[in-house]
Amino acid sequence: MKPKFIKALALAVALGTGQFALAESTATTAQAPAAPPPIPTSSTADHSTFEALKQPFASGPEVTKACLSCHTEADNQLMHSLHFKWDYESPTGQVLGKANVVNAFCGNVAGNEARCTSCHAGYGWDDMSSEPEKLGVAADCLVCHDRSGQYTKTATGAGHPPLDPVKPGTKTITGALAWAVDLNKAAQSVGMPGRDNCGNCHFYGGGGDNVKHGDLSSVLYAPTKDIDVHMAVDGPNFTCSTCHVEEDHSWAGSRYDVTMSEPEAAMKPGAARQTATCESCHSDTPHPLEIASGPEAVRNMKLNNHTDKLACQTCHIPSFARGGVPTKTLWDWSTAGKMNAEGKPYSEDNWTSSTGKAMHTYMSTKGDFEYGENVTPHYAWFDGHIEYTTGDQTIDPTQVVEVNRLSGGPGDGVSKIWPFKRMEGRQGYDTVHNRLTYSHVWGPTTDTAFWTNFDWGNAIEAGMKAAGAEYSGEFDFLDTYMYWPITHMVAPAEQALDCAECHAEDGRMADLAGVYLPGSDPRGPAGLLGMAMVLLALVGVVGHAILRLVGRKSKEG
Amino acid sequence: MSKRIVKVYPRFERIWHWTQVLLIVILMLTGFSLNGNLGLVPFGPAVMFHTIAAVLLLALWIFATFWLFTTGTWKQFIPRIEGMIETAKYYAMGVFKGEKHPYRKVYMRKHNPLQAATYFVLKWMIFPAIWISGLFYLTYNMWEGSANAGFWIAIVANIHLLAAYVIVVFVIAHIYLLTIGHGFRHHVKPMVSGFEEVDLTDEQEAYLEANEPERLKPRGAQA
Known part of the structure; x- marks a missing residue:
């Protein structure tokens, strides 16, 4: 009975998606996507039971207001984070952040606000010349915490979601044809962010899938081990925030100032830590040295010797833009x-x-x-x-x-x-x-x-x-x-x-100054001198042997 | 004075020699592979086996050094001028005319003067150069913080490589010289069996017959 039921269900789903695909080619709005796989949680709250989240919502900011009725400090925390400010003062005094820098992609946010701020963690930041909180921009809780999978933002709406009635032809931040977001469903689904929450913005930086980063693409929504050994759905299934740990809604991991190493850490998974480095979990001697592993231990000792000058990523990310998304x-x-x-x-x-x-x-x-x-x-x-x-x-x-x-x-x-x-x-x-x-x-x-x-x-x-x-x-x-x-x-x-x-002539580090790389230069000073000596020795030996042969012949003759 | 077949290479010395041969061959194949001259062993395994073979060779050398000094064999390796010219002349000219080697092996001097000089240079300069530079090479991470470490590692690596090439030259000459005189097999055999024909003084012969008869083959026996 049960297998039959599952088969029927699968057929129905297949038909449904088939119709959906057919409809998509002609329609100007889309159906909402299905919920992403749930993230294991030990939360003591079921948000679908909260009265505050059952009221009708006419806009994103109204949901935020409902969230804040319990989470009183959340918006204060978020508003001080890079996700909201897009403004970062570096230790050398440079004023950076999306609000200020020029890049090699779409260039700059100023003047292009509603398009660029579609991925802002707030609602309605339409003027870069003013800080979002001064403009009364409300925090967007759902973009990170929606677990219904059907919350999104329109591509040009300064952070607002597409709501019923959706204007035909509207696109979402991932470039998909927009659907009408059900705010109640989203609000009642909230949980800790999944890869989809982060990825809907970060995988599409620069205006499309993997355009900008190269190592962040839609492949990471559900990667295999080959693509990402940590996030693999058939492996540890990490979310982004497994590594990018948080404190007061501010995340570890910055492109402007990268935390290079945390060699003393070597903490157990889940232990409190502030950085998102590889070493935070793996230490600076990540290759095991157990005697039991025999000769491997000798190899690993040498590999561990590399961690002083090589980032883990250098060897362990052999190439980027893997998995089919260029x-x-x-x-x-x-x-x-x-x-x-x-x-x-x-x-x-x-x-x-x-x-x-x-x-x-x-x-x-x-x-x-x-x-x-x-x-x-x-x-x-x-x-x-x-x-x-x-x-x-x-x-x-x-x-x-x-x-x-x-x-x-x-x-x-x-x-x-x-x-x-x-x-x-x-x-x-x-x-x-x-x-x-x-x-x-x-x-x-x-x-x-x-x-x-x-x-x-x-x-x-x-x-x-x-x-x-x-x-x-x-x-x-x-x-x-x-x-x-x-x-x-x-x-x-x-x-x-x-x-x-790398350890070869014309290896990957060939253009890099300041590194002595065994194996990359067999014809260095000692190499050339040595080869000349060996050549002379061979010539000498062969010459000597020939003379001996000639001597023996003449004696016999 | 008489010619007798005497065990000139005791068991330890033979084990030492052939283990050293094996380790040096491994070190050469792996070393020149990882240096980019040979494509025989991939870099990773080459480093691993090179390191292991090097440590084993160092251990062997520690035993050998101990043995050389406790048995007094070290005296065999002290070079001397006497007979050097004659030996050199032989290899440069006499050998082509089919002359006999001027050096007569005696019990207390297994090596001719040129050999002794070569081993002296090898043991006191080339081998130390390769193992000292090798240890610095291997333990770079322990001194990388010192001034100009990036410069010194290149020096260390070049010394190590140059010493390796000198050893290659030694091996070429060593093997070639085995073909001179009575021939390759004749020269290799003593290092296998331990026995070789040498000149013994009457006192030496009497001593060996009385105290170490197992080192002496009967008169008229083949080596």
């Missing part, structure tokens, strides 16, 4: 704006992912793109600190400008060799002041937004104005690099880099 590796803004024969914006799809997905290689709105899958990282010495080329810094346009610069070097006793995604860009700059420019790209109703009007002069002028930056009126494009530390998609141990990937 990452953008080049973005050339300078070619944007071309029109087709009919004078309309167009796009070209000349790159196909390993799963057969056609990718834009040109868009009139954005210019030229290149992609990569299973990308070999760029390696560099890194002490954890990243300096940004902020909009007020003078640059040298004759060089490739580093949008962000990795601090550290081989001799400082702190730096390690880290893997990075090195994004190649070509983006605008002020040719008189020699500064990177901000641009106003998104703005369906403005007469200056590039994606609507295709005029760089106006778009940059408007962007500079929105950012409050001085602008000469003259612009051009220059080549840029931007570095993204690679730290996710840790492969199983047996897929870690083989020694010879």
Whole structure:
């Protein structure tokens, strides 16, 4: 009886999704997705029983208000976090954070607010020139805590969810066709964040799946061990916050100031800790040295010797953008704006992912793109600190400008060799002041937004104005690099880099200064001298032998 | 003075020699593999086996050193000038004319003067160079914090490699020289059986016959 029932259910689901797929091709709104797999919890509260969450909600902020009726300090905590402020003062005094920096992707938030702030952990931040709390922006509890799986935000709604009636053609932050969010269902489902909560924003940074990071893609919603040994659904099934531990709604793990190591930690899973490093759990001697493992112990001793100069990620993330979702590796803004024969914006799809997905290689709105899958990282010495080329810094346009610069070097006793995604860009700059420019790209109703009007002069002028930056009126494009530390998609141990990937001529570290790498230079000074000696010895021995033979012959003769 | 077949290489010395051969072959194959000259052993296993073989060889050398000094055999390895010119002349000229080796093996001197000088340099300069540099190489992480460690590790590695090449040259010459005179098999055999024909003084012969008869084969026996 039971198997029959399950079969019938499976058939119904299959039919249902089939209809759904059929409907999607013509419809302009979508059905809500199913709930994600539940996260084991020992919570003592069932939120579906709370009266405050059963009232009708007309907007996101109304749900937040209901949450705060019990969780009185939650919004105060969140409002002081990077997720809400997008503003970060680095130890060197640089003012960073999404609200301030220029990047090699869409460029900047200022002037493009409602599009960019669609992923803000609040509702309605539509002006970067003012801090969100001053604008009365309410915290968005659901984006992180919804466990119904059907909560989302519209792609251009400054953080608000799509509600009934959904305007046809509306997209969500993941680029999917939007559906009407059921706020009550979401509010009553709340729990600790799953990979989907974090991923719906972080997997889609830069405007699409894995565009920005390279090691954060939709593959991580339900990865196999091959992709991420920790998050694997067939393994430990970690959520993001298993590593990215939290205190007062602020998370460990920063791209601006990376915590490099915590060698003394080696704590048990679940023990209180403040950082999200590999060493926090694995220590700085992660390869076991038990005598019982025999010769392996000798190998592991040598591997442990590497942890002083190599980040764990360097060997254990052999490549990024694994699992079928490519990452953008080049973005050339300078070619944007071309029109087709009919004078309309167009796009070209000349790159196909390993799963057969056609990718834009040109868009009139954005210019030229290149992609990569299973990308070999760029390696560099890194002490954890990243300096940004902020909009007020003078640059040298004759060089490739580093949008962000990795601090550290081989001799400082702190730096390690880290893997990075090195994004190649070509983006605008002020040719008189020699500064990177901000641009106003998104703005369906403005007469200056590039994606609507295709005029760089106006778009940059408007962007500079929105950012409050001085602008000469003259612009051009220059080549840029931007570095993204690679730290996710840790492969199983047996897929870690083989020694010879680096310990060989022209290995992965060939371009890296300040490292003596056995095996990378068999023709060094001693090598050449030694080879010459061996050659001379052989010539001497062969010559000697020939003379002996000749001597013996002449004697016999 | 008479020629007798005498056990000149006691069991320990033979075990020492052939274990050393095995370990040095392993060290060469793994060492030159990990240095990028040979593709024979992958880097990881090469480092592992190189390290293990090196530690075993060091242990063997500790035993050998102890043995050399307690048995007095160390005296065999002290170089001397006497007969050096004749020996050199032989290898440079006489050998081509089919002359006899000028050096007569005696009980207390297993090595001809050139051999003794070679082993002296090998034992006092080349082997120490390779094991001292090797230990520094292996324990880099214990001194990486010192000034200019990045520079010194390159020096250490180059010394280690150069010493290794000198040992390769030694091995080439060592094997080649076995072919001179009575031939390869004849020269290798004593290091297997331990017995070799040497000149004994009457006193030595009498002493051995009285006190260590097992080291002496009967007159007229084959080696």
